[in-house]
Amino acid sequence: MTYIMYTMPVIFLFLLTNHRVSSFIQPLPLHRAFPKQTFPLYSTPSNPSEPPPSPDSSTSSNVINLTQSGINLPSTPPPTTLSTTPSTTSPTTPPPPTITPTVGTAGGWSVKLLPGDYVVHQKYGIGRYSTVITKDKLLKREEKSRRAMERQRDIDAGRPPRVYPQKETFMAMEIEYSDGILHVPLDKSFRLSRYRSADAIVKPKLSRMRSGSWGKQRDRVKGMTEDIAVDVLAAYVRREKTKRMPYRLDLEAGMENFERGFVWEETEDQLKAITQIRDDMVWRGKPMDRLVAGDVGFGKTEVAMRALFRACINSRQAVLLAPTSVLASQHYKNVVKRFNGTGVVVKLLRGGIGKEREEVKAGLKNGTVGLVVGTHAILGKGVEFRNLGLVVIDEEQRFGVKQKERLKVISSGVDVLTLSATPIPRTLQMSLSGVRDTTTIRTPPKGRVPVKTTVEETSHAKIGEAIKKELDRGGQAFVVVPRIGMIDGALEMLEEEIPGVRIVVAHGKMGRGQAEENVSHFAAGKADVLLATTVIENGIDIPTVNTMIVLRAETFGMSTLYQLRGRVGRSNVQAYAILMYDQGIGGVSEGAMLRLKAMEDLQELGAGFDIASRDLEIRGAGSLFGVEQSGMAGKVGFDLYMRMLRKAIKKLGGLRLPIAGNTDIDLGSGEGSIMGANAFSIPASYISSEEENSRMVGEARLAEDSDELVRLTSEWKEVYGPLPAEMKRPLKDLHLHACTRLLGIDKVRLDKDGTAVLRAPGMRPRHWRMIEEEIKAKGGRSKTGVKKKVKVYFPERMKEAERREENAEAIIGGEVEKNEGDGPMEDEWEDGIEEDEQDGDSSGMRKFLAMGDDDEIPGLRIEGVGDLPVGERAEGLLKLLLPLAKIVKERTKEDDLRTMEQVEKRERREQWENNIKQGGGLKKNRVGYYEQPKKDS
Numbered sequence: 001m002t003y004i005m006y007t008m009p010v011i012f013l014f015l016l017t018n019h020r021v022s023s024f025i026q027p028l029p030l031h032r033a034f035p036k037q038t039f040p041l042y043s044t045p046s047n048p049s050e051p052p053p054s055p056d057s058s059t060s061s062n063v064i065n066l067t068q069s070g071i072n073l074p075s076t077p078p079p080t081t082l083s084t085t086p087s088t089t090s091p092t093t094p095p096p097p098t099i100t101p102t103v104g105t106a107g108g109w110s111v112k113l114l115p116g117d118y119v120v121h122q123k124y125g126i127g128r129y130s131t132v133i134t135k136d137k138l139l140k141r142e143e144k145s146r147r148a149m150e151r152q153r154d155i156d157a158g159r160p161p162r163v164y165p166q167k168e169t170f171m172a173m174e175i176e177y178s179d180g181i182l183h184v185p186l187d188k189s190f191r192l193s194r195y196r197s198a199d200a201i202v203k204p205k206l207s208r209m210r211s212g213s214w215g216k217q218r219d220r221v222k223g224m225t226e227d228i229a230v231d232v233l234a235a236y237v238r239r240e241k242t243k244r245m246p247y248r249l250d251l252e253a254g255m256e257n258f259e260r261g262f263v264w265e266e267t268e269d270q271l272k273a274i275t276q277i278r279d280d281m282v283w284r285g286k287p288m289d290r291l292v293a294g295d296v297g298f299g300k301t302e303v304a305m306r307a308l309f310r311a312c313i314n315s316r317q318a319v320l321l322a323p324t325s326v327l328a329s330q331h332y333k334n335v336v337k338r339f340n341g342t343g344v345v346v347k348l349l350r351g352g353i354g355k356e357r358e359e360v361k362a363g364l365k366n367g368t369v370g371l372v373v374g375t376h377a378i379l380g381k382g383v384e385f386r387n388l389g390l391v392v393i394d395e396e397q398r399f400g401v402k403q404k405e406r407l408k409v410i411s412s413g414v415d416v417l418t419l420s421a422t423p424i425p426r427t428l429q430m431s432l433s434g435v436r437d438t439t440t441i442r443t444p445p446k447g448r449v450p451v452k453t454t455v456e457e458t459s460h461a462k463i464g465e466a467i468k469k470e471l472d473r474g475g476q477a478f479v480v481v482p483r484i485g486m487i488d489g490a491l492e493m494l495e496e497e498i499p500g501v502r503i504v505v506a507h508g509k510m511g512r513g514q515a516e517e518n519v520s521h522f523a524a525g526k527a528d529v530l531l532a533t534t535v536i537e538n539g540i541d542i543p544t545v546n547t548m549i550v551l552r553a554e555t556f557g558m559s560t561l562y563q564l565r566g567r568v569g570r571s572n573v574q575a576y577a578i579l580m581y582d583q584g585i586g587g588v589s590e591g592a593m594l595r596l597k598a599m600e601d602l603q604e605l606g607a608g609f610d611i612a613s614r615d616l617e618i619r620g621a622g623s624l625f626g627v628e629q630s631g632m633a634g635k636v637g638f639d640l641y642m643r644m645l646r647k648a649i650k651k652l653g654g655l656r657l658p659i660a661g662n663t664d665i666d667l668g669s670g671e672g673s674i675m676g677a678n679a680f681s682i683p684a685s686y687i688s689s690e691e692e693n694s695r696m697v698g699e700a701r702l703a704e705d706s707d708e709l710v711r712l713t714s715e716w717k718e719v720y721g722p723l724p725a726e727m728k729r730p731l732k733d734l735h736l737h738a739c740t741r742l743l744g745i746d747k748v749r750l751d752k753d754g755t756a757v758l759r760a761p762g763m764r765p766r767h768w769r770m771i772e773e774e775i776k777a778k779g780g781r782s783k784t785g786v787k788k789k790v791k792v793y794f795p796e797r798m799k800e801a802e803r804r805e806e807n808a809e810a811i812i813g814g815e816v817e818k819n820e821g822d823g824p825m826e827d828e829w830e831d832g833i834e835e836d837e838q839d840g841d842s843s844g845m846r847k848f849l850a851m852g853d854d855d856e857i858p859g860l861r862i863e864g865v866g867d868l869p870v871g872e873r874a875e876g877l878l879k880l881l882l883p884l885a886k887i888v889k890e891r892t893k894e895d896d897l898r899t900m901e902q903v904e905k906r907e908r909r910e911q912w913e914n915n916i917k918q919g920g921g922l923k924k925n926r927v928g929y930y931e932q933p934k935k936d937s
Helices: 002-018 141-156 186-191 213-241 249-260 268-282 300-313 325-338 355-366 401-410 425-433 460-472 484-497 514-523 558-565 590-601 608-619 630-636 638-653 690-701 706-720 725-742 765-777 796-806 824-840 843-851 873-919
Strands: 063-066 071-074 081-083 102-104 110-112 118-121 125-137 168-177 180-185 192-196 289-294 317-321 346-349 371-374 388-394 415-420 437-441 452-457 476-480 503-506 529-532 545-550 576-581 747-750 756-759 790-793 809-812 815-818 859-862
Touching: 102 186, 102 192, 125 180, 125 213, 168 186, 180 186, 186 192, 192 638, 213 630, 213 638, 213 873, 249 268, 249 300, 268 289, 268 300, 268 415, 268 437, 289 300, 300 317, 300 325, 300 388, 300 415, 325 346, 325 371, 325 514, 346 355, 388 401, 452 590, 460 476, 460 484, 460 545, 460 576, 484 503, 484 529, 503 514, 514 529, 545 558, 558 576, 558 590, 576 590, 630 638, 638 873, 690 706, 690 725, 706 725, 706 873, 725 873, 765 873
Parallel strands: 081 180, 289 415, 289 437, 317 371, 317 388, 346 371, 388 415, 452 576, 476 529, 476 545, 503 529, 545 576
Antiparallel strands: 063 071, 102 110, 118 125, 118 192, 125 168, 168 180, 747 756, 756 859, 790 859, 809 815
């Protein structure tokens, strides 16, 4: 009896909280209150490409259609709905099924969300995307009060009271969590990042929105990223200390004739990549380390061609490295054709032995060979260079560990340019974290059509039908097998299904040059079908081939499948890729089907980054600086992890501004410019040695700051005597150029009112606040007039984002909760910064840079510069910028020293701990302190 007395209140409370209707409780039988079997109210649809079915509108309001069980039961209230905007309890209606939301990634590109995909919300954790719905919006209390006051003013003034819409709606993504539903407006999708696709092998555990476990987990990962950020910045500092002679500016005129040899029109992103590489080589005194990532057939090879030619005309040897002999042969033919008439000696170096190979090696050693194209044979120990300047690596992911280690040796201190359509996880990670400079080519060539991709079970009849259709329209076809041992069987099948078809074969075990000869035979139209292994996955460019059939596709990796698919569709003709799998005895693994489905889903042009992103989900994030991070990235998702890492790098980087390669200065009459006719030069009467003269011009042109220029000119005076009078004004222009580059200013022009407009794309409000703090700490800025004349400008979108950061609020259950720490509203501002800083290539920033709309780009405004006499404007501008440049230099130097001290201190501690472990001395106790091990008594 006592037990019943204690349990009855519990039962009553359960009924009160779970079956409350209006202000009374509906009586329920006990077996209805405690059902023996429960069914999920929200289930992942079997087909993730279709949104889950909505409840049948014809049923009663208290009946829910359970899709998985097919049974109608009286409903219980749905899980509590949380929304990041004011929500309402009114019914929601699904939008048209054409809406497919997208979310951003750490790399700056977007990926589509399909129902069932797992996502990460920056505040609430891991959830599962369900669908897009239309919700009624409830007004905030302040908005209601404002509207009431305005209506009252109208009444008091004798006017008809203004009428507001009765109902406002917004589109929202429905995200399922273990304890509720979250509605995220479509325009706030930046708060989400994809964690894993719906078909992922490992299903993550959904987070609880009301639990603090996600916040603790995120904070732990955040602390780990702060440690890694120190290593990233230390690597950056070490790279900055490595020096090499810059490429000569006066030889850039020789690039024009070479560029005219490109018969196609460059795309916008190609021009951007070419400019950034030119700045790396001509306007920087440290070796280039840049990744050019772009889709298959988007023009990466032409970008590399121009870099190779620049190295050659500067009397430096260049290397174009390819992973296969077929690709090397294809590159060699293109390079010879492109370099024809330039005077550059181009040679091909592959594996094997022979007189020709030894002649190429001798030419590289004595410098008579200017450019060599080849395979990993170039990495052999017997290959020596006289003056290596540039190494271009095509498809780095195809090289092995030992080959990459050898690459590090030969490329030490020289420029390195890497080309890739689907970067491997570690390469992608290094690029996103800032260890390696990255250029992205997203613009497809004009007229390019996406390749239609289908996944089917192997059928000989379908193979024959597809090839016949291609031949009937005058084209050719590829048939790819994973192993050489399968070629004979595939050849018999093709001859049986398509009698009389002309077939050639290519694989890696054929005689020397035989595979390349067969591919050339096929490219010339002397065969209908090329039956090959993966030797054709790179570099084959035959516009007439527009059908590819891949047999046993389940055995290939995603990157290989993507590269293979890129061999077709190289023209404006619709191309087809058919990926065929074989069930066999054991069937196809879940991971293999995931890869094939991803290839079928990602068919649009420029899908290479989506492929790399899916590959990260399957393979893990890899290791950076020898630290395994797949565990950390797995806890919060790779995209959020990389955002945390970049945020930590920004925090440690402090006032480090992105240095401008070259500043385009126009103050009138050529004043301030160091380009073209105004390029800095030293009279031959002052420094007679041509080699020494060129070296000194390069050092002066790329001086990192004004102090370095002062040191350099002092050395000239000691060695060569007083400076000639004609050098004084050009030196002032160099001082101005050094200041603008250090401040990240890439363009200076005069407005009609005489105001100097200085464009600084990489400057952010946080940078300017640091500069102001330093100026205030140094005792003001009245001496130079900086306070009165220098005004900083940020676009309205950045100022609005800063206001959102300061007044961040999160909407939870219709109530406003002040956001402490790293809530989603704070990350909205940080995400906006990342969008603009990502490769200088957000859609908005890229558009404004192209249009020259300086009002939408951060920068400085300096009044009165145009009022100065011609000849004094550069000096007047220099006096105002010099204090700012010194602040940036000193603060950056302090941050770099602090970073290196942290790394050295940690390395010493790790070495000490390793010595103790190896020596069997002190051992760590539970608390973490070291003590002498206890001796057995």
